[in-house]
Amino acid sequence: MEQVVQQIVGxxxxxxxxxxxxxxxxxxxxxxxxxxFAQGEMAMFSTYIAWQLxxxxxxxxxxxxxxxxxxxxxGYAIERIVFKPVHNAPVLSHIVIFIALFVIINSMAGFxxxxxxxxxxTPFGTKPVLGGGILSAHGAGxxxxxxxMLVMLYAFFRYTRVGLAxxxxxANPDSARLVGIRVGFMNALGWGMAAAIGAVAGIMIAPVVFxxxxxxxxxxxxxxxxxxxxxxTSPGGxxxxxxxxxxxxxxASFVPQFGAEMKLTIALALIIxxxxxxxxxxxxxxxVSRV
Amino acid sequence: MKTTSPVTVLIxxxxxxxxxxxxxxxxxxxxxILIVGGLFPLMASGVFTFQITQLLIYAIxxxxxxxxxxxxxxxxxxxxxxxxxxxxxxxxxxxxxxxxFYLTIPIxxxxxxxxxxxxxxxxxRLEGIYLALATFALAIATPQILKFKPIEHLTGGVQGLxxxxxxxxxxxxxxxxxxxxxxxxxxxxxxxxFFFAFSLVNSRSGRAMxxxxxxxxxxxxxxxxxxxxxxxxxxxxxxxxxxxxxLSAMLIAFVAPDSFQITLAVAIFVGMVVGGVGxxxxxxxxxxxxxxxxxxxxxxxxxLAAFFDFVxxxxxxFPTIGEQSSKGLTGTVYGVFLILLIxxxxxxxAGLLRLAVQRLAQARS
Numbered sequence: 179m180e181q182v183v184q185q186i187v188g189x190x191x192x193x194x195x196x197x198x199x200x201x202x203x204x205x206x207x208x209x210x211x212x213x214x215f216a217q218g219e220m221a222m223f224s225t226y227i228a229w230q231l232x233x234x235x236x237x238x239x240x241x242x243x244x245x246x247x248x249x250x251x252x253g254y255a256i257e258r259i260v261f262k263p264v265h266n267a268p269v270l271s272h273i274v275i276f277i278a279l280f281v282i283i284n285s286m287a288g289f290x291x292x293x294x295x296x297x298x299x300t301p302f303g304t305k306p307v308l309g310g311g312i313l314s315a316h317g318a319g320x321x322x323x324x325x326x327m328l329v330m331l332y333a334f335f336r337y338t339r340v341g342l343a344x345x346x347x348x349a350n351p352d353s354a355r356l357v358g359i360r361v362g363f364m365n366a367l368g369w370g371m372a373a374a375i376g377a378v379a380g381i382m383i384a385p386v387v388f389x390x391x392x393x394x395x396x397x398x399x400x401x402x403x404x405x406x407x408x409x410x411t412s413p414g415g416x417x418x419x420x421x422x423x424x425x426x427x428x429x430a431s432f433v434p435q436f437g438a439e440m441k442l443t444i445a446l447a448l449i450i451x452x453x454x455x456x457x458x459x460x461x462x463x464x465x466v467s468r469v
Numbered sequence: 470m471k472t473t474s475p476v477t478v479l480i481x482x483x484x485x486x487x488x489x490x491x492x493x494x495x496x497x498x499x500x501x502i503l504i505v506g507g508l509f510p511l512m513a514s515g516v517f518t519f520q521i522t523q524l525l526i527y528a529i530x531x532x533x534x535x536x537x538x539x540x541x542x543x544x545x546x547x548x549x550x551x552x553x554x555x556x557x558x559x560x561x562x563x564x565x566x567x568x569x570f571y572l573t574i575p576i577x578x579x580x581x582x583x584x585x586x587x588x589x590x591x592x593x594r595l596e597g598i599y600l601a602l603a604t605f606a607l608a609i610a611t612p613q614i615l616k617f618k619p620i621e622h623l624t625g626g627v628q629g630l631x632x633x634x635x636x637x638x639x640x641x642x643x644x645x646x647x648x649x650x651x652x653x654x655x656x657x658x659x660x661x662x663f664f665f666a667f668s669l670v671n672s673r674s675g676r677a678m679x680x681x682x683x684x685x686x687x688x689x690x691x692x693x694x695x696x697x698x699x700x701x702x703x704x705x706x707x708x709x710x711x712x713x714x715x716l717s718a719m720l721i722a723f724v725a726p727d728s729f730q731i732t733l734a735v736a737i738f739v740g741m742v743v744g745g746v747g748x749x750x751x752x753x754x755x756x757x758x759x760x761x762x763x764x765x766x767x768x769x770x771x772x773l774a775a776f777f778d779f780v781x782x783x784x785x786x787f788p789t790i791g792e793q794s795s796k797g798l799t800g801t802v803y804g805v806f807l808i809l810l811i812x813x814x815x816x817x818x819a820g821l822l823r824l825a826v827q828r829l830a831q832a833r834s
Contacts, residue, residue, distance in 0.1 A: 213598050260808060267815035270538070273546075273601065274742045275811055277735055282804030289797025399609055402602060443613050446606035453599055454591040 185428045191317035193424020195386065197324045198379035199394075199401030200408065200416040201331065202372050207410045208335065209368015210257075211348045212272060216279035217376055218398030220256075222391060223283050224249040224377035225384045226291050229298060238301050242381060246374045253373025257366040265362075287391040298384035320382045324417060327378060331413045344368055396442065400427070403449045409459025418461065423448065506656045510649040519720070520760065522652045525659045526716045527756035531740040532666050532749055533709025539747030540670060541702040542682035543592065547604030549734035550611040551581050551707040553726075555714025557615065560630045560724045561623050570637045570719055574658065577715040578708045585707020589700035608734040615726035629725025636722050655716050662709060666749050669705070678702055710737070743810060745819020754818045763803055770798035 199218065206214045214220075224245055231241035260279065264271060302319030335341040346354040347364035355361050380394070387393050400423050408419025423445055430444040452459065490497035510518045530552055537543050558580045559573040568576075588607065592600055616627050624630070639650040669675050677698050680688040689695050718724050736759045744755025814821040 213602060264811055264815060267811060268746070269597065270544075270742050270746055271811045271815050273544075274739055275808055277739065278804040278807035278811075280804075281800045281807075285797045285800025285804070287797075289801065293797075399606070403606075406599070406602060443610045446610045449606050450591055450603050453603055454594055457594055457596075457599065 182429075186425055187313055189425035189428035190321065190421055191313055191424070192386075192428065193404075193421035194317065194320040194324050195379075195383045195397060195420075196400040196404045196423050197417040197420025198320070198327070198382055199376070199397055200404035200420040201324070201327060201413060202375035202379055203401055203405040204410060204413050204416040205331065205375050206368060206372035207405075208348055209344055209372065210365050212269075212276075213402070213410075214372070215273070215276040215398075216283060217372065218394030218401070219280050219283040219287075220249070220253065220373050221376035221380035221383075222394045223287050224252075224373065225298070225380035225389060225393075226287055228377070228381050229296060229384075229389055230291075232299065238299060242301075245381065246377050249373040249377035250370040253376075254366050254370035256373075257369035261365075261369075262362065284391050291391075293391055296389040298381075298389045300385040316385055320386075323378065323382055324420075327375060328413055328417050331375075335413070340367070399442070400424075400445055403445050406449050406459055407452045409461040412459070412461040415459055415461030419459070502660075510645075510652045515646070515648050518648050518652050522648070522655045522720055523717070524753070524756045524760050525655050526713045526720065527737070527740060527759060528752040529659055529662050529716070530710045530713035530737050531744060531752040531755045532663065533706045533713065534737050534741045535744075535746065535749060535752060536666060536669070536678075536709065537702055537706035538741060539745075540675065540682060541678045541699065542685075543699065543703065544597065544601040545604040545706070546601050546731075546734050546738055547588075547607035547611075548706075548710045548737045549729050549731065550604075550607045551585060551710040552714035552717070552733060552737070553611050553615060553724075553729035554584055554707075555581050555711030556718040556724045556729070557624060557630075557714075558711070559715035559718045560632055563632060563635045564630055565623065570635070571654075574712060574715050578712050581711025581714075582704040582708040585711075586700050586704035588707070589703030592703060593696050593699055605731070605734075608731045611729050612726040615729070625725075627726065629723060629728075632718065632722045632724070636719065651720055655720070658712065658716060662712060663749065666709070670749065674698070674701075739807065743817055745817035745822075748817075748819035751817060751819045762806055763799070766803040766806060767799045769802045773798050773802070 199221065202221065203213065203217055206212070206217060227248055228241050228245040231244060232238065236244070256279070260275060261272075264275065300316045300319070302315045305315050306313065335345060343354070343359045344364045344367065346357075347359050347361040348368070351361045354364075383397065384393070387397070401420065404420030404423045405416045406419070407422055408415030408417070410416070426448060427441050427445050430441055490500070509521065513521070530548065533551075534545060534548050537545055555577040558577040559570070562568040562573045562576060563570060588604075592603065595603055615624055617624075618626070636647050637650065637654070638647065639645040643650070645653070670678075677688070677693045680691070680693060681695060681698055685695060721728075740752070740755030740759040742755075743758045744751030744753070
């Protein structure tokens with residue numbers, strides 16, 4: 179029994195990672211109505227920027243906030259430069275561009291900062307805070323940061339005019355434009371915000387998985403799983419989904435024969451299962467489209 | 470009585486053939502392809518033959534995905550899974566049951582059809598980006614499942630299976646080496662599969678598939694069984710990709726889990742979009758792209774890296790952080806290529822060709 183509790187708490191700590199990235203996936207989905215396959219790579223690149231700033235001697239929190247600002251600008255720029263010109267291309271072309279972005283950012287990072295693994299500092303320390311050292315101070319800090327981001331995002335979408343305009347621009351671009359919302363600007367803003375949230379996620383994750391160009395590939399997948407389980411339209415659901423995936427993944431190691439090696443497969447089977455039973459996720463709103 | 474000399478008969482026969490072919494350009498094109506394909510491996514180098522064989526195999530896989538996406542409107546980023554199943558079924562049958570290679574192709578096709586059909590069932594409930602995600606998950610899971618311990622005695626685990634000693638030899642004492650013979654086998658299968666694809670698309674079932682793509686509600690109203698056709702299309706699509714996988718097992722003579730990563734699924738997908746969604750011959754153009762453009766990108770990256778080194782000599786404070794290799798640049802160049810391609814032709818090479826034909830027709834009239 180004690181072992182099970184340990185595994186669950188450990189799962190929550192890894193789940194916080196997935197929740198972070200799931201949150202940024204939901205953010206971009208709210209803003210542009212697409213899943214961004216390059217999301218993880220953008221977060222990885224931001225983390226490298228933070229590393230570089232600290233390497234040049236900037237204090238942790240200074241680098242933290244400056245990185246968020248830089249990431250916001252970069253995300254905004256990607257939308258303006260890369261996506262604006264192909265705005266009306268079919269969805270398939272968009273997916274190809276996501277793939278291209280993935281490859282470009284991944285190899286750019288490798289080119290600039292090499293493919294070797296780099297350690298990354300944590301502001302919270304690594305001392306254990308909970309019995310038996312299952313939950314480190316960094317894990318707890320990560321859960322707290324995820325919580326803060328969730329509250330801020332919820333408030334943003336629920337109570338601000340920009341948040342409302344962004345939701346409108348994504349749900350129905352034509353009508354939104356008619357009531358005077360600058361849809362293109364909203365899309366770019368959404369990209370910027372998603373990049374900023376990704377930067378926070380990357381900086382939080384880096385001390386756990388170490389910094390290298392491929393650090394986000396599997397994490398992004400779990401993030402997708404979390405976002406889909408919780409529902410792509412619900413930030414709260416995405417965070418719940420992220421934690422759930424972390425816990426389930428850890429509990430899966432109890433299944434005999436499967437053990438650690440099939441962890442990924444189990445998480446992916448979960449995506450397919452949830453999508454089959456509840457296509458909009460556990461907390462997602464059902465989208466009704468007019469014919 | 471007038472006798473006709475054999476020469477006149479010959480000339481008359483040739484004349485009649487030429488007239489028939491001129492009237493029936495499809496037949497003429499087919500015969501032309503047969504002649505080119507038949508002579509090609511005798512003239513080309515071994516390496517080039519190998520590459521073109523690989524190109525045909527990719528084209529079959531891309532055509533399979535195109536049937537699903539271009540003609541039925543369902544996404545898939547997971548076709549590497551069916552490619553892997555095809556390759557493994559063929560490899561396992563050859564190593565475990567000593568089955569001849571030719572026999573394993575139809576079996577691999579059948580197995581992939583069943584898998585595709587089964588995967589099509591949950592896919593029925595998913596649309597657009599969700600389906601892309603579910604298939605993406607399938608592609609990621611594939612190498613892991615292939616490494617699964619309890620089936621290691623069949624699949625060879627991480628090491629995979631070597632088939633070098635099982636590569637088919639040319640029969641009837643033909644003076645062909647293995648690569649040449651592999652090309653002929655692949656060539657024949659390619660013709661068969663594309664004939665199948667063209668017939669399917671133009672058949673009653675093909676029209677049903679396209680109707681579902683264009684408007685599934687209207688299709689339903691006219692009495693098309695949506696679930697049946699969507700799952701069947703998934704099965705047929707998987708069948709094509711599985712056949713390609715089986716052929717690749719023979720060509721490479723080696724299967725291992727890490728050859729079937731997500732990058733393969735992405736390559737098939739990119740090939741389809743580049744060649745043109747919903748245009749079957751585009752598969753060859755797409756295959757050409759995914760086979761050769763990465764190489765070209767590598768060359769350009771190599772040149773760029775040299776250029777950066779050159780610049781660094783003159784500008785001492787040019788930013789350098791560690792050893793910068795052309796390895797990182799290759800991906801960047803490839804990605805930029807992809808984006809530029811989508812800019813220039815948002816609907817692939819098919820769209821570009823169609824536009825060119827339209828312009829030509831307008832210029833004439």
